[in-house]
Amino acid sequence: QTLTDSRTVDGDLGHGPSTTAVSRLPGTVTALPDTGAEITRGQQLFRVDDQSVTLMYGAMPAYRPLGPGTEGPDVQQLEENLAALGYAGFTVDDTYTGDTADAVARWQEDLGLPGTGRVDLGRVVFAADAVRVDSVTAELGDPVGPGSAVLSYTGIAKAVTVELETSEQRLATAGAEVTVTLPDGATTRGRIDEVSTRIVPGTGPEAQPTTTVEVVVGLPEQRAADAYTLASVDVTFTAAQRPDVLTVPVAALLALAEGGFGVEVVDEAAGTSRYVAVTTGLFADGRVEISGPGIAEGVTVGMPA
Template identity: 65%
Template sequence: MAEPALAHEEETSEGEHGDSTAVTPRAVRRPRRTRRLLVALAVLAAVAGAAAAGLGLGDRASDAGAKSQLPPATATVTRQTLKDSRTEDGSLGYGTSTSAVGRVPGTVTHLPETGERISRGAALYRVDDDPVVLMYGAVPAYRALRTGEEGADVKELERNLKALGYGGFTVDDSFTDATADAVKEWQDDQGLDQTGAVELGRVVFASSAVRVDALGAEEGAAIGPGQKVLSYTATAQAVTVELDTADQRLARQDSKVTVELPDGTVVDGRVSDVSTEIIPGSGPDEDPTTKVKVLVALDGTKAQRAAASYVLASVHVSFTAGEREDVLTVPVAALVALSDGGFGVQVVRGTGSAYVPVGTGLFANGRVEISGTGISAGTKVGMPA
């Protein structure tokens, strides 16, 4: 068993250092065999003391000869549910804002209102009175789409056309003549020239319906490629939390959290996105800092309804990185490093103590889960002063 090499008891049998049961100080000659045994025990005790000193145990291992030596303080092994949790401040809003930039040159003839919700097939804004249409998809529009083109963006376009009621083609990654016919029907309904090809900038792809967050242009303004027209967010409310990098373990993708709203209502949430963000220093001599940006979705109708009256608000988000039910725990400071690796605790019984190896589990709130032979609820363990 791996433990600090502490000698808990050493008998002395002659001379003025003997205990009350030892032979009296009179000169009594021991047999040679007995003397050799006593010398061997003394050498073993010296080696054990040197090993304990090498463990870095400090004053607790400095005197290896007395069983009665006890640690300066003790703690009790406790059986409990251990939870690694943390509550952080967050901002209730609509999550990450995305910019829509112009690709079709011309004059802005219509813009939506801030806060307006726009769904698939509707105009996000208009240029020269022609619509820039919102469609759903993960691949941004990056090229014109016409007969002969292939790719994920083609399939994305065809999936939207099908959802909007246009047919006669197969939803795949190939833009065929049948796709072009469907595009012409769609262009006719939108008041566009029926070319059968979708020019770059005529469609904006977003993951779902959007909420207009802010406007970056004015009606009547001339825009060119790359100019910001507006920004948008998701339509469902969400919470944004910034964590220190040391606390990143709290925010695992899709892990469940709870959110306390300003009126004290607690609703369920889920970590929907985790990203790293570098924040520049505020001055020339201040180093940039790295933060973990966490987006928390409010799951379910109940949560969304409870948050609906708050457009922007400060909230409290409770994360749980780990939980262990009905386990034995001690303060983290009770652990000592063992010479051959691993950890142990100094078990105190009566006037004596012994170092016992333990396995460790969850660390949380200054305590640690432990297990080991002879370790049970109520066991006393040594603590530093």
């Protein structure tokens, strides 16, 4: 038979985990997006003191001001965004040159900012791609400072979030395919995009924290989930599959005195039996793959009474 190590668990269909955007600038919140708004590269995320905080794409978060003479991957990330937004006249590399400053000044002036040619920390928020505003924490007129939460965002694409126990981590391999069953019973394929470990604090004074594995499943066929904004779904993970193997119930395995496992092979015609050492393979659904001399399809194997 084909032996499959799989598990179906509950998942939440939405837009994946949310990320909190904080202000790195001191001032007053003067503009905020609506919940559900989709924001792409170069667009305003929010405003502080009536000046725009802009979204750009990149994996590295902003952590310092950038200006002429600065070097590093964050400089290259900024330059890649400027080039994608149509600002030219500089070489995209890891060095912030005078030509970079000229392009930055033009970008600033287009946003109504002072054309200083330098990028203050907090003027840009980097995200992996376009974002969808999940919730807004701040209110218009709120004072903010470095570290003040303003809003949270997710990706735009629909995704499923699943929490597994640590003992089930074998099921979650980045890039692996899964099957997602929607509320109407229809199924669509999914792909594991992210796997991360989460430590959840205990709720009581003596409660111990628990560790879970958070899995984000992307949906290559986005239209399959168009009818749902938020929904509970079933996700079937397949950790391993062995086609056309010989299997017996796990309970048929015997621990041999010399070590390893065996099974009792029964000769029903002669009314005799003997113990045969076997090599075990995949365990799944209460059965185990076995092989070894004398093990073949149709052999009768003893089971404990």
